[in-house]
Amino acid sequence: xxxxxxxxxxxxxxxxxxxxxxxxxxxxxxxxxxxxxxxxxxxxxxxxxxxxxxxxxxxxxxxxxxxxxxxxxxxxxxxxxxxxxxxxxxxxxxxxxxxxxxxxxxxxxxxxxxxxxxxxxxxxxxxxxxxxxxxxxxxxxxxxxxxxxxxxxxxxxxxxxxxxxxxxxxxxxxxxxxxxxxxxxxxxxxxxxxxxxxxxxxxxxxxxxxxxxxxxxxxxxxxxxxxxxxxxxxxxxxxxxxxxxxxxxxxxxxxxxxxxxxxxxxxxxxxxxxxxxxxxxxxxxxxxxxxxxxxxxxxxxxxxxxxxxxxxxxxxxxxxxxxxxxxxxxxxxxxxxxxxxxxxxxxxxxxxxxxxxxxxxxxxxxxxxxxxxxxxxxxxxxxxxxxxxxxxxxxxxxxxxxxxxxxxxxxxxxxxxxxxxxxxxxxxxxxxxxxxxxxxxxxxxxxxxxxxxxxxxxxxxxxxxxxxxxxxxxxxxxxxxxxxxxxxxxxxxxxxxxxxxxxxxxxxxxxxxxxxxxxxxxxxxxxxxxxxxxxxxxxxxxxxxxxxx
Amino acid sequence: xxxxxxxxxxxxxxxxxxxxxxxxxxxxxxxxxxxxxxxxxxxxxxxxxxxxxxxxxxxxxxxxxxxxxxxxxxxxxxxxxxxxxxxxxxxxxxxxxxxxx
Ligand code: HEM
Ligand code: SF4
Numbered sequence: 001x002x003x004x005x006x007x008x009x010x011x012x013x014x015x016x017x018x019x020x021x022x023x024x025x026x027x028x029x030x031x032x033x034x035x036x037x038x039x040x041x042x043x044x045x046x047x048x049x050x051x052x053x054x055x056x057x058x059x060x061x062x063x064x065x066x067x068x069x070x071x072x073x074x075x076x077x078x079x080x081x082x083x084x085x086x087x088x089x090x091x092x093x094x095x096x097x098x099x100x101x102x103x104x105x106x107x108x109x110x111x112x113x114x115x116x117x118x119x120x121x122x123x124x125x126x127x128x129x130x131x132x133x134x135x136x137x138x139x140x141x142x143x144x145x146x147x148x149x150x151x152x153x154x155x156x157x158x159x160x161x162x163x164x165x166x167x168x169x170x171x172x173x174x175x176x177x178x179x180x181x182x183x184x185x186x187x188x189x190x191x192x193x194x195x196x197x198x199x200x201x202x203x204x205x206x207x208x209x210x211x212x213x214x215x216x217x218x219x220x221x222x223x224x225x226x227x228x229x230x231x232x233x234x235x236x237x238x239x240x241x242x243x244x245x246x247x248x249x250x251x252x253x254x255x256x257x258x259x260x261x262x263x264x265x266x267x268x269x270x271x272x273x274x275x276x277x278x279x280x281x282x283x284x285x286x287x288x289x290x291x292x293x294x295x296x297x298x299x300x301x302x303x304x305x306x307x308x309x310x311x312x313x314x315x316x317x318x319x320x321x322x323x324x325x326x327x328x329x330x331x332x333x334x335x336x337x338x339x340x341x342x343x344x345x346x347x348x349x350x351x352x353x354x355x356x357x358x359x360x361x362x363x364x365x366x367x368x369x370x371x372x373x374x375x376x377x378x379x380x381x382x383x384x385x386x387x388x389x390x391x392x393x394x395x396x397x398x399x400x401x402x403x404x405x406x407x408x409x410x411x412x413x414x415x416x417x418x419x420x421x422x423x424x425x426x427x428x429x430x431x432x433x434x435x436x437x438x439x440x441x442x443x444x445x446x447x448x449x450x451x452x453x454x455x456x457x458x459x460x461x462x463x464x465x466x467x468x469x470x471x472x473x474x475x476x477x478x479x480x481x482x483x484x485x486x487x488x489x490x491x492x493x494x495x496x497x498x499x500x501x502x503x504x505x506x507x508x509x510x511x512x513x514x515x516x517x518x519x520x521x522x523x524x525x526x527x528x529x530x531x532x533x534x535x536x537x538x539x540x541x542x543x544x545x546x547x548x549x
Numbered sequence: 550x551x552x553x554x555x556x557x558x559x560x561x562x563x564x565x566x567x568x569x570x571x572x573x574x575x576x577x578x579x580x581x582x583x584x585x586x587x588x589x590x591x592x593x594x595x596x597x598x599x600x601x602x603x604x605x606x607x608x609x610x611x612x613x614x615x616x617x618x619x620x621x622x623x624x625x626x627x628x629x630x631x632x633x634x635x636x637x638x639x640x641x642x643x644x645x646x647x648x649x650x
Binding site: 026027029032033047048049050051052080095096097098099340411412413417420422423426467470471472 | 563565566567568569570606607610611627628629630633634637638639640641643
């Protein structure tokens with residue numbers, strides 16, 4: 001894992017001292033709120049419905065056991081004992097006091113973490129495949145490139161006031177678990193003639209105008225990564241619509257300018273920038289790569305054929321193939337039925353840190369699906385890990401199933417929300433618990449407003465909470481997909497009231513169970529084969545009856 | 550041109566240091582409970598109270614007028630957003646309504 005050097009530590013200490021002074025000046029009245037707000041946003045501090053919120057970056061989702069313990073400590077000392085893991089591999093604290101935030105940032109700084117650029121019109125936390133460095137299908141570990149991008153983009157003087165926020169995701173696997181096609185820049189590692197490079201996607205995004213990222217370059221050599229990204233962001237910085245915040249993301253710039261023209265502009269700018277990169281970036285990359293060397297794997301025996309059914313059920317859902325046959329990747333579900341998706345208590349965080357230390361070479365990951373990963377686990381240790389997790393309420397065998405729901409904070413916390421998301425997720429998870437193993441792979445994603453932080457556009461079933469004349473109303477989209485075959489879901493029809501949305505989703509999945517050819521046909525596959533009609537019929541049975549009459 | 554008649558409002562904000570939701574009372578204090586807030590019935594007075602409250606930027610942030618209706622124990626929220634602001638999130642017993650009990 002990447003270790004901060006003296007330069008990183010000095011930079012962070014200076015930045016934290018600067019923010020502490022800004023908070024003090026706000027509290028003593030020498031800064032107005034208008035002056036202070038952009039400064040606090042630069043440091044990840046939002047004002048939400050009921051309190052401030054601090055968003056801490058977990059770069060490319062990678063975390064050490066010690067870092068996880070400090071996240072737990074923050075929850076306990078300065079918040080209400082829990083934190084919320086988000087779809088962008090951040091953690092949010094919902095209840096900090098403004099006066100305490102500088103202390104929280106200092107404590108984070110002790111373990112090389114920060115909240116810089118987790119808000120504002122800057123390049124945000126660079127995200128990556130949460131199975132990076134471990135997955136069996138991986139071509140290359142994407143994290144060194146993500147770390148290089150993090151260092152390049154942090155406090156980059158040209159990119160502190162972009163037209164809008166800017167999000168980059170990197171994957172090293174052909175199976176895209178990082179939603180690269182819904183990012184401003186998506187980087188997909190490829191191998192060509194023994195050389196590693198990237199397919200560069202640009203202009204993806206969700207929000208009010210969802211767009212699938214388009215290929216800007218089929219193959220970008222690693223050595224060109226920074227100048228090429230700098231060219232993209234530079235072109236966007238110049239062309240991006242600053243006049244209208246709803247048209248300010250690069251996806252709109254690409255849409256309005258056309259991908260061909262954007263490509264010409266980027267390539268021209270790249271030609272200017274490339275000579276300025278003298279190779280020191282590649283030296284930095286080599287130093288970074290050395291820090292991401294795999295752990296010293298210990299060999300492991302395999303598990304017996306027959307296992308306790310509860311353990312088997314958990315292994316079936318929570319375990320993914322590791323690049324070593326005697327190891328496994330464990331996804332810890334932070335989605336117990338009826339709990340708030342993505343929330344973990346301080347005790348749970350500490351337990352996960354302890355397990356990482358004992359069984360996973362000290363490493364943890366946060367997934368964009370709001371779960372926690374133990375990336376390298378000896379297969380023989382799986383029973384002990386399951387037992388420990390289960391005791392702490394973390395042994396739910398639902399990863400990838402209907403109750404493994406992404407939900408944004410919605411109107412329970414978020415000042416921009418038009419409806420709640422969390423209780424809808426809780427209701428669906430509880431309602432489908434008994435049949436979710438039968439349903440199989442299903443991605444339900446819920447956002448509390450059109451900003452789409454809960455990725456509803458790319459849910460197999462997407463739910464968008466709206467305010468219809470002062471009442472919560474929920475719109476369903478169908479057939480979305482957040483992987484390499486990304487698709488934006490289609491609206492199914494009129495929305496549902498708060499007390500009708502859970503039954504509506506239940507009707508949908510029951511219809512699927514009747515419609516599928518056999519259990520191996522997933523919800524998404526059945527939807528693609530049959531189209532929306534039979535699912536709409538299940539959602540709106542009264543309308544069907546009216547037509548038939 | 551007809552204007553919509555003024556409906557009852559309260560002045561509300563978040564505390565600068567704590568971030569908590571607060572309301573302006575008749576005796577010019579920032580109080581945590583909506584029921585203790587002063588109801589503004591007159592548009593001109595409401596605007597004046599809002600202006601005055603907005604100048605207290607050393608105490609509160611994000612001051613605005615929220616619509617309310619009269620209830621047996623004082624003002625009650627009209628929109629569900631204000632109901633959540635008044636009572637806290639619905640997924641945990643974390644709201645100040647719960648803490649006050
Ligand atoms: C709670 C405070 C939050 C605020 C104020 C907020 C604000 C926003 C806004 C305004 C957008 C739309 C941007 C645009 O289309 O230009 C957005 C998009 C997004 N946010 Fe949030 N968000 C919040 C929380 C979250 C959380 C908790 C997550 C993760 C669960 C998240 C992840 C995302 C993602 C994935 C998108 C869509 C991708 C994109 O197009 O950028 N946000 N957010
Ligand atoms: S989708 Fe809307 S409600 Fe949900 S976190 Fe984002 S801005 Fe808030």
